[in-house]
Amino acid sequence: MDKTLLDNIMGKVSKPTRYMGNEYNMVEKDIDDINIRFAFAFPDVYEVGMSHLGLKILYHIMNERGDTYCERVFAPWVDMEEEMRKTGIKLFALETKDELLKFDIVGFTLQYEMSYSNILNMLDLAGIPFESRDRQDDRYPLIIGGGPCVYNAEPLADFFDLFVIGEGEEVIHELLDLYGECKKKGVNKFDFLRYAAQIPGIYVPMFYDVHYRDDNTIASIQMKYPFVPPKIQKRIIKDLDNAYYPTDMIVPFMDIVHDRAVLEIFRGCTRGCRFCQAGMLYRPVRERSKDRLEDLAKKIIDSTGYNELSLSSLSTSDYSQLEDLIKDLMENFEEDRISLALPSLRIDSFSKEFVEEVYKVRRTGLTFAPEAGTQRLRDVINKGVTEEDLSRSVATAFELGWTNIKLYFMIGLPTETFQDLLGISTLARKVVDSFYEYRPSNINKNPTVTISTSSFVPKPFTPFQWVGQDSIAQFEEKQEFLQHHLRIKHVRYDWHDPRLSFLEAIFARGDRRLGKVLIRAWELGCKFDGWAEQFKFDMWQQAFKDCNIDTYFYANRVREQDEILPWDHIDAGVSKAYLWREYERALAGELTHDCREGCTGCGINAVFGGVC
Amino acid sequence: MRIIAKFSIDDRVKYISHLDTMRAIHRGMARANIPIEFSGGFNPHPKIAFAFALPVGTTSTGEYMDIEVKHPMDPSALKERVNSVLPKGIQILAAREIDEALPSLTSMIERAEYRVNIPYLTDDMDDFFQKFLNQKNIIIDKKTKKGIRKMDIREMIFSLEVIKKWESRIEFKTQLMCAGQSNLNPELLVRAMAEFANIDYAQHLPKFHRDEMYIYRNNRWITPLEL
Numbered sequence: 001m002d003k004t005l006l007d008n009i010m011g012k013v014s015k016p017t018r019y020m021g022n023e024y025n026m027v028e029k030d031i032d033d034i035n036i037r038f039a040f041a042f043p044d045v046y047e048v049g050m051s052h053l054g055l056k057i058l059y060h061i062m063n064e065r066g067d068t069y070c071e072r073v074f075a076p077w078v079d080m081e082e083e084m085r086k087t088g089i090k091l092f093a094l095e096t097k098d099e100l101l102k103f104d105i106v107g108f109t110l111q112y113e114m115s116y117s118n119i120l121n122m123l124d125l126a127g128i129p130f131e132s133r134d135r136q137d138d139r140y141p142l143i144i145g146g147g148p149c150v151y152n153a154e155p156l157a158d159f160f161d162l163f164v165i166g167e168g169e170e171v172i173h174e175l176l177d178l179y180g181e182c183k184k185k186g187v188n189k190f191d192f193l194r195y196a197a198q199i200p201g202i203y204v205p206m207f208y209d210v211h212y213r214d215d216n217t218i219a220s221i222q223m224k225y226p227f228v229p230p231k232i233q234k235r236i237i238k239d240l241d242n243a244y245y246p247t248d249m250i251v252p253f254m255d256i257v258h259d260r261a262v263l264e265i266f267r268g269c270t271r272g273c274r275f276c277q278a279g280m281l282y283r284p285v286r287e288r289s290k291d292r293l294e295d296l297a298k299k300i301i302d303s304t305g306y307n308e309l310s311l312s313s314l315s316t317s318d319y320s321q322l323e324d325l326i327k328d329l330m331e332n333f334e335e336d337r338i339s340l341a342l343p344s345l346r347i348d349s350f351s352k353e354f355v356e357e358v359y360k361v362r363r364t365g366l367t368f369a370p371e372a373g374t375q376r377l378r379d380v381i382n383k384g385v386t387e388e389d390l391s392r393s394v395a396t397a398f399e400l401g402w403t404n405i406k407l408y409f410m411i412g413l414p415t416e417t418f419q420d421l422l423g424i425s426t427l428a429r430k431v432v433d434s435f436y437e438y439r440p441s442n443i444n445k446n447p448t449v450t451i452s453t454s455s456f457v458p459k460p461f462t463p464f465q466w467v468g469q470d471s472i473a474q475f476e477e478k479q480e481f482l483q484h485h486l487r488i489k490h491v492r493y494d495w496h497d498p499r500l501s502f503l504e505a506i507f508a509r510g511d512r513r514l515g516k517v518l519i520r521a522w523e524l525g526c527k528f529d530g531w532a533e534q535f536k537f538d539m540w541q542q543a544f545k546d547c548n549i550d551t552y553f554y555a556n557r558v559r560e561q562d563e564i565l566p567w568d569h570i571d572a573g574v575s576k577a578y579l580w581r582e583y584e585r586a587l588a589g590e591l592t593h594d595c596r597e598g599c600t601g602c603g604i605n606a607v608f609g610g611v612c
Numbered sequence: 613m614r615i616i617a618k619f620s621i622d623d624r625v626k627y628i629s630h631l632d633t634m635r636a637i638h639r640g641m642a643r644a645n646i647p648i649e650f651s652g653g654f655n656p657h658p659k660i661a662f663a664f665a666l667p668v669g670t671t672s673t674g675e676y677m678d679i680e681v682k683h684p685m686d687p688s689a690l691k692e693r694v695n696s697v698l699p700k701g702i703q704i705l706a707a708r709e710i711d712e713a714l715p716s717l718t719s720m721i722e723r724a725e726y727r728v729n730i731p732y733l734t735d736d737m738d739d740f741f742q743k744f745l746n747q748k749n750i751i752i753d754k755k756t757k758k759g760i761r762k763m764d765i766r767e768m769i770f771s772l773e774v775i776k777k778w779e780s781r782i783e784f785k786t787q788l789m790c791a792g793q794s795n796l797n798p799e800l801l802v803r804a805m806a807e808f809a810n811i812d813y814a815q816h817l818p819k820f821h822r823d824e825m826y827i828y829r830n831n832r833w834i835t836p837l838e839l
């Protein structure tokens with residue numbers, strides 16, 4: 001890489017720090033001493049990628065190895081891309097500024113479907129051919145993927161050499177061990193993949209064939225070789241408490257999305273919300289012990305210098321010793337003015353005094369997620385929150401002096417009617433009233449109640465994986481309806497672009513035939529789709545048309561019980577029978593209790609034996 | 613106790629903004645366990661005042677911060693401890709206790725000295741600088757929040773001399789006004805030069821380095837470390 005050239009273009013682009021590296025705790029290694037060069041690729045900008053916990057864990061876990069140097073690469077923003085293309089600078093990693101072609105492995109993390117176009121763009125900027133079959137010679141790095149979207153990565157099947165299904169902490173070592181061996185012995189790519197496919201959790205898409213029926217549904221998913229497993233089972237870390245967790249995390253210079261230390265307190269969720277993919281994918285629940293967390297917290301703060309620590313999990317309130325943990329952490333950190341961030345805390349489960357203590361440092365808005373406007377619909381989605389819970393939480397918040405409350409809902413949920421939407425405006429009104437009832441006498445401000453709606457996207461491995469999504473027109477009608485009914489004093493309404501949710505629905509449950517749409521969309525200039533100012537929906541529509549793909553089939557169609565789904569050869573641990581049962585219970589409006597109160601038979605314990 | 617520290621920003625991290633620099637140093641102080649005083653109030657912040665933002669892309673060996681610590685400590689110990697936990701590319705060069713009664717660094721500093729590396733704008737750069745400085749007014753367009761404003765920068769340039777010559781580039785040294793509202797960014801100076809030489813600025817790619825900041829005290833110019 002010509003460093004002067006790079007220096008010149010960095011002087012021209014916005015936020016050059018994105019491409020600079022050299023942050024505190026960045027790992028530096030002498031590349032002559034290592035065998036495997038790994039580029040951890042996040043298909044979005046630096047400040048989004050660096051906020052991501054998975055990157056922090058895997059970056060440091062790989063760099064613990066003497067034989068591997070893991071570096072980072074993010075999607076360059078459009079101005080940087082333009083300069084790079086003008087000057088011929090290829091996509092490079094932040095640590096050494098070496099181009100990706102020099103690496104052995106490029107590992108993309110697949111966090112959201114709307115980053116797929118960026119993956120292609122990054123490959124192109126790196127000078128790497130898109131399709132796996134065009135990368136047979138060892139000039140090219142191995143392209144691998146991990147993260148939640150790999151549970152159905154079929155739209156990307158042509159582009160990736162392999163996917164890691166599930167939690168990466170252990171399997172990454174097995175994979176790197178194998179790679180290191182094969183590299184020394186000069187094993188060719190096909191044979192390497194053949195060996196890799198023997199590692200549980202490794203999915204090599206080119207070793208499977210998918211056949212389709214005339215009606216476009218899948219006829220069969222077949223193993224091409226006898227040496228691959230019929231189903232690829234996800235990997236989990238059984239003993240999370242003793243699992244690796246980094247304490248010397250990189251401290252970015254620029255203000256990133258979540259600019260604080262993060263401590264993951266547990267994995268998984270037992271609540272069983274039926275729309276929630278994470279809740280199903282990350283089962284079973286595994287906690288880190290309070291002692292271990294307190295020890296980690298201290299080390300992380302010492303080594304990063306952050307003044308804020310965020311406790312991360314799918315549902316903070318469910319940590320078994322939460323109150324004790326928080327009290328201890330607050331005590332330990334008081335002197336150094338370290339504050340705690342507790343996202344997704346359900347404050348109705350704690351005393352007012354406790355909540356006051358926890359939030360004494362900062363007074364930003366509070367967010368609640370009832371998800372649906374009526375009890376009926378909340379029962380359908382198994383969101384175990386009652387209106388009473390919500391009223392209590394909101395009242396407590398107002399009593400403690402909050403004035404900004406945000407309520408988060410989804411529209412387009414299965415069985416939703418306009419009555420349910422009206423329920424949203426009723427709730428909004430009640431929240432405003434509650435403010436005037438409970439605010440302390442010293443607060444003379446008016447409240448701001450923000451109602452935010454996203455459009456429901458049915459996801460694989462959820463009880464709603466068979467559901468048809470609302471059309472864009474239906475979403476828009478519902479949003480207009482809400483706009484009208486939320487014209488309430490002190491209430492603001494914001495909503496997500498339904499066109500984006502529509503694309504998300506297509507790719508979330510898509511199959512291999514969508515790979516060509518991605519290429520076409522990329523050719524038409526699609527990238528950074530999650531960024532409103534870059535999103536080119538008309539180009540996506542063009543791409544579907546050019547590739548002769550019926551979007552209704554993927555987004556809006558209701559699937560039959562016996563239909564072979566594109567991800568049926570992936571085993572996420574929860575059984576299809578359980579998901580179908582939950583789907584039926586949903587339609588019947590029946591609640592399924594939190595499985596901490598007794599197993600509800602999701603099947604994960606059958607797979608991983610005795611974890612639950 | 614009040615300590616001022618001189619620090620550097622090198623090539624590796626020169627693209628960080630002023631805010632980034634402040635954050636990086638706050639965090640370095642926290643990692644080194646320096647007992648920084650905090651301001652009172654609703655949103656307490658560490659009492660470290662940074663003198664004059666360094667333009668993004670500029671390296672420096674002449675940055676200053678003004679630190680208030682809770683209990684007395686040896687300034688050189690502060691320097692050592694913090695240096696061992698700062699990101700590579702930022703380094704404290706010297707630290708020294710100063711009189712608490714002195715006004716803020718920003719209010720005392722009046723000039724900054726830069727070294728600038730540019731391609732030849734004409735064959736004879738010494739002569740060019742002479743002519744450039746002989747102008748009565750040097751009017752430039754300055755971008756502000758409210759739009760573009762005309763500004764005369766002649767009075768803000770105190771010295772200008774070529775110090776090194778290579779085949780295609782030269783390096784010059786310049787002292788510019790650096791005080792409160794009147795702060796001349798050397799980039800504007802180079803723009804004005806390019807305009808004077810009738811050359812397209814975009815092709816220059818000048819490199820800037822800040823060497824020092826100066827305070828006028830008891831009839832002479834001193835650096836903050838000489839206070």
Ligand code: SF4
Nearest residue numbers: 595599600601602612
């Ligand atoms: S196996 Fe039972 S207890 Fe375990 S996660 Fe599934 S439903 Fe819950």
